Amino acid sequence: MKIRVNERVREMDPGAMLFALRDAVKPDADIVILNGAAMGADVPLTDGDEICLIRRGEIPSADELEALMVARHSPGVHARVKSAVVGIAGLGGLGSAIAIALARVGVGRLILADFDVVEPSNLNRQQYFVDQLGLRKTEALAANLRRINPYVALDLHTVRLTPDNLAPIFGGVDVMVEAFDRADQKVMIMRNFPALRPDIPLVAASGLAGFGSEATIGVTPLGRNMHVVGDLETAARPGWGLMAPRVGIAAHMQANVVLRLLMERKTS
Amino acid sequence: MKITFVYFAQIRQKAGVETETVAVADGTTLHDALQAMDHGTGFRELLFDGAGAVRAVILLVVNGLPAAPERVLKDGDSVQIFSPVAGG
Numbered sequence: 001m002k003i004r005v006n007e008r009v010r011e012m013d014p015g016a017m018l019f020a021l022r023d024a025v026k027p028d029a030d031i032v033i034l035n036g037a038a039m040g041a042d043v044p045l046t047d048g049d050e051i052c053l054i055r056r057g058e059i060p061s062a063d064e065l066e067a068l069m070v071a072r073h074s075p076g077v078h079a080r081v082k083s084a085v086v087g088i089a090g091l092g093g094l095g096s097a098i099a100i101a102l103a104r105v106g107v108g109r110l111i112l113a114d115f116d117v118v119e120p121s122n123l124n125r126q127q128y129f130v131d132q133l134g135l136r137k138t139e140a141l142a143a144n145l146r147r148i149n150p151y152v153a154l155d156l157h158t159v160r161l162t163p164d165n166l167a168p169i170f171g172g173v174d175v176m177v178e179a180f181d182r183a184d185q186k187v188m189i190m191r192n193f194p195a196l197r198p199d200i201p202l203v204a205a206s207g208l209a210g211f212g213s214e215a216t217i218g219v220t221p222l223g224r225n226m227h228v229v230g231d232l233e234t235a236a237r238p239g240w241g242l243m244a245p246r247v248g249i250a251a252h253m254q255a256n257v258v259l260r261l262l263m264e265r266k267t268s
Numbered sequence: 269m270k271i272t273f274v275y276f277a278q279i280r281q282k283a284g285v286e287t288e289t290v291a292v293a294d295g296t297t298l299h300d301a302l303q304a305m306d307h308g309t310g311f312r313e314l315l316f317d318g319a320g321a322v323r324a325v326i327l328l329v330v331n332g333l334p335a336a337p338e339r340v341l342k343d344g345d346s347v348q349i350f351s352p353v354a355g356g
Binding site: 090092093094095179180181182183184186187190191192194195198204205206207208209220222223224225228230232233234235236237242247 | 276277278324325326327329332333334348350351352353354355356
């Protein structure tokens with residue numbers, strides 16, 4: 001019979017027992033999960049069982065984590081995502097959530113740029129923690145990403161982005177993400193990146209403030225290679241602030257556009 | 269020569285149309301074509317600052333790629349005009 005142990009297929013004899021398998025594969029495992037349930041008692045295994053053996057606090061190796069990713073995303077998807085480079089300009093409510101989503105799906109390299117530090121007002125929607133106040137966003141987000149997937153390569157740039165430094169920082173990406181807060185900075189990226197790399201998609205955002213309908217957030221194609229996520233109209237303003245749910249919807253929609261574009265791209 | 273303009277979001281609201289085709293003279297720049305449009309003060313104030321320059325928050329796209337206001341238009345050009353709003 002065939003079972004899966006930590007996402008790898010394994011051939012077993014009929015009548016094999018769960019704890020004997022643990023002792024043979026990972027004797028130091030202190031948590032044994034069988035088909036989604038933590039097991040305190042030994043049981044016989046059956047064909048198709050899925051077993052996860054965990055030692056508390058142990059970080060899986062790169063190979064083990066990759067096996068998990070492959071199992072969850074299928075081999076063809078994982079290989080494409082793993083070879084990808086994605087640039088993110090701005091690590092606020094959008095950028096921090098996009099980076100986390102892309103790290104979780106196993107994007108191989110993230111190029112992250114933001115000049116700012118984590119402030120108390122950021123915690124209402126941005127993916128930082130109260131003990132990270134005052135840290136540079138690049139470094140705080142890198143620490144959080146490494147806790148999720150320590151094998152994603154991170155290029156950190158604690159700089160204010162300008163038309164002049166886009167090429168050295170983001171010139172080699174497969175997909176570019178605009179995740180700024182200010183409208184003029186959004187236009188700076190949307191004006192200059194397509195001029196720099198017209199062949200590379202740019203995923204931007206506009207219109208995600210407040211708590212209005214989530215159904216109005218969509219993806220609008222613009223120009224040859226831009227995709228704008230949001231309702232295009234709802235600006236952040238006094239009394240109508242940026243809030244975690246709607247910002248999160250837009251961020252994850254941006255991340256999904258990135259993933260879709262990566263899967264659609266031609267590879268040499 | 270004829271130029272097609274496509275407006276988005278609040279610019280579309282101010283223009284009152286989603287798209288339109290406008291006849292302009294040879295040598296007309298994008299800036300001049302927009303200045304000559306008759307869509308009212310709301311449209312003009314959205315696109316231009318007090319000195320008559322295109323605002324920094326306005327994105328002009330000609331035939332799929334970003335373009336400067338000084339761009340000289342050619343017959344058949346397609347212009348998209350978008351202004352993202354703050355928030356991120």
